Amino acid sequence: MYRSTRTPEDRVPFADALFRGLAPDGGLYVPEHHPDLSGLMASLPEGSAFADTAAALSRGLFGDELGEETAERIARRAFSFSPALRPVTEGIAVLELFHGPSCAFKDFGAGFLAAAMEELLAGEERRAVVLTATSGDTGAAVARAFHGREHIDVVILYPSGRVSPLQEKQLTALGGNVTALEVSGSFDDCQRMVKEAFTNGDLTARVPLTSANSINLGRLIPQGFYYVWAWLQDRSRVPEPVFCVPSGNFGNLTAGLYAGAWGLPVRRYLAATNANDVVPSYLNTGHYETRASIHTLSNAMDVGAPSNYERMADLYHDKVGEFRDHITGFAVTDAETRETIARIRREHDYLMCPHTAVGWKAAERWREDHPEDDVILLSTAHPAKFLEIVEETTGRAVPLPAPLAEMAGREKQAVPVGTDPRELADFLVREFG
Ligand SMILES: *Cc1c(COP(=O)(O)O)cnc(C)c1O
Numbered sequence: 001m002y003r004s005t006r007t008p009e010d011r012v013p014f015a016d017a018l019f020r021g022l023a024p025d026g027g028l029y030v031p032e033h034h035p036d037l038s039g040l041m042a043s044l045p046e047g048s049a050f051a052d053t054a055a056a057l058s059r060g061l062f063g064d065e066l067g068e069e070t071a072e073r074i075a076r077r078a079f080s081f082s083p084a085l086r087p088v089t090e091g092i093a094v095l096e097l098f099h100g101p102s103c104a105f106k107d108f109g110a111g112f113l114a115a116a117m118e119e120l121l122a123g124e125e126r127r128a129v130v131l132t133a134t135s136g137d138t139g140a141a142v143a144r145a146f147h148g149r150e151h152i153d154v155v156i157l158y159p160s161g162r163v164s165p166l167q168e169k170q171l172t173a174l175g176g177n178v179t180a181l182e183v184s185g186s187f188d189d190c191q192r193m194v195k196e197a198f199t200n201g202d203l204t205a206r207v208p209l210t211s212a213n214s215i216n217l218g219r220l221i222p223q224g225f226y227y228v229w230a231w232l233q234d235r236s237r238v239p240e241p242v243f244c245v246p247s248g249n250f251g252n253l254t255a256g257l258y259a260g261a262w263g264l265p266v267r268r269y270l271a272a273t274n275a276n277d278v279v280p281s282y283l284n285t286g287h288y289e290t291r292a293s294i295h296t297l298s299n300a301m302d303v304g305a306p307s308n309y310e311r312m313a314d315l316y317h318d319k320v321g322e323f324r325d326h327i328t329g330f331a332v333t334d335a336e337t338r339e340t341i342a343r344i345r346r347e348h349d350y351l352m353c354p355h356t357a358v359g360w361k362a363a364e365r366w367r368e369d370h371p372e373d374d375v376i377l378l379s380t381a382h383p384a385k386f387l388e389i390v391e392e393t394t395g396r397a398v399p400l401p402a403p404l405a406e407m408a409g410r411e412k413q414a415v416p417v418g419t420d421p422r423e424l425a426d427f428l429v430r431e432f433g
Contacts, residue, residue, distance in 0.1 A: 001065075002029045002217060005314045014065050015120050018113070018218040019128070021211040028310050029217045031258070035060060038263025044232055050082035051075070053229040054222070057262075061221065070119060075222075078115035081107065083226045085233045085376070088350050092363050092375050095230045098353075098382035101144035101403050102170060104137055104300075105252060105380045108226060109219030110145035114152070116218050117210070121151035128210045129432050131197060133157045133190035137300060137385070140170035142212050147174045153432060154178045154212075157190040157424075160416070166408055173410035181427070185419035196421040203425045206433040214251050215307050223255030228264055230376050238374040242366065244270040245378050246359040248301030250279065250308035252378060257315060257326065267373060271329045272362035274298045274337070278306060280329025286320040288313075297334045297389055298354040300381070330362035337361070338393045345394040351383040353390065 006027030100107025
């Protein structure tokens with residue numbers, strides 16, 4: 001069972017946490033208990049395939065509630081792609097999470113959520129309409145993950161002229177069950193319209209709306225799978241790795257903490273941020289203070305009030321001492337980010353996106369004091385997604401990976417809408433009511 005961070009008595013099954021997203025009290029859903037999967041993990045062979053690892057963990061985590069077969073089927077249908085573990089230097093191996101359809105790690109969470117919703121809806125013979133606003137990348141992962149899934153329609157709002165041409169193609173060129181609404185306004189307008197839709201009782205009574213945003217537990221938990229998989233690849237040499245996680249909203253890191261709670265042996269977690277260093281400051285000072293976000297090169301991590309802090313504080317009973325027992329924080333500047341991208345390309349012929357470079361710098365700092373530690377660095381996006389910065393910093397052309405190149409060549413299909421929430425409501429009722 002799962003419960004809200006704010007009202008522990010509000011216990012719900014996995015399916016409810018999934019379709020609700022946010023708890024009614026405004027809190028986040030968390031697992032009531034973390035099962036001990038250490039025996040299961042130990043029984044998986046070294047070098048296991050990702051699909052097999054995910055299937056076994058899904059059975060262990062969700063089998064009681066959904067049935068083992070269903071739990072396994074969801075994992076197998078979620079992941080048609082796999083991470084890759086690339087040893088780049090003596091002590092740092094990069095866990096590349098960008099080999100999925102949108103070339104970023106969010107493909108893993110979105111893929112599992114989409115497969116789980118499809119499976120649960122099929123059992124109940126109902127439909128759902130996933131409604132989401134995006135400033136670019138999150139929407140791309142959601143669109144790709146839900147495209148072609150049965151029982152589900154997807155409506156994505158994005159601000160006209162404010163996403164990159166390639167991002168726009170990823171949102172608009174899929175067709176089928178994915179509809180893109182091009183809003184003549186800002187990202188904030190898009191978010192406001194979506195929020196109003198969810199609180200419009202008349203609309204929600206007529207259209208079965210659900211959200212797929214990054215706070216959804218159905219996106220968070222499966223991100224723990226690749227921590228286990230990475231450990232499985234080389235566990236006889238590195239039985240207890242350090243994981244370094246470039247972080248913004250801290251969903252990726254929280255998933256790693258959950259994997260630790262299942263029994264994965266982890267020596268330490270490194271929380272790497274850009275100048276938006278709310279969590280590293282908290283670890284230093286013991287005072288948690290959110291701020292307005294600052295624009296940086298690693299813009300997917302420009303978060304001044306990380307939503308998953310609430311889940312971490314729940315796990316660690318609001319005690320900074322418990323945080324410090326597991327996590328060390330590092331804040332990295334834009335100048336260091338550029339320097340790292342250029343140097344690692346020069347010295348190791350390895351290209352990184354700016355988010356991954358923030359993590360690389362943090363891993364190096366850790367290893368200055370712990371040279372014997374083996375660090376697994378989570379790489380959150382393909383360098384080609386941040387073409388300009390990477391090419392300008394390294395002087396190298398970055399070829400587009402196949403999934404992005406394919407989308408770049410397709411036709412944009414978007415429905416233009418204004419910023420009036422009533423226009424959105426009318427559209428939803430007309431199409432899906
Ligand atoms: C979303 C994102 C992050 C931040 O992940 P969180 O789970 O929010 O900490 C880092 N890098 C990239 C490329 C992302 O898209």
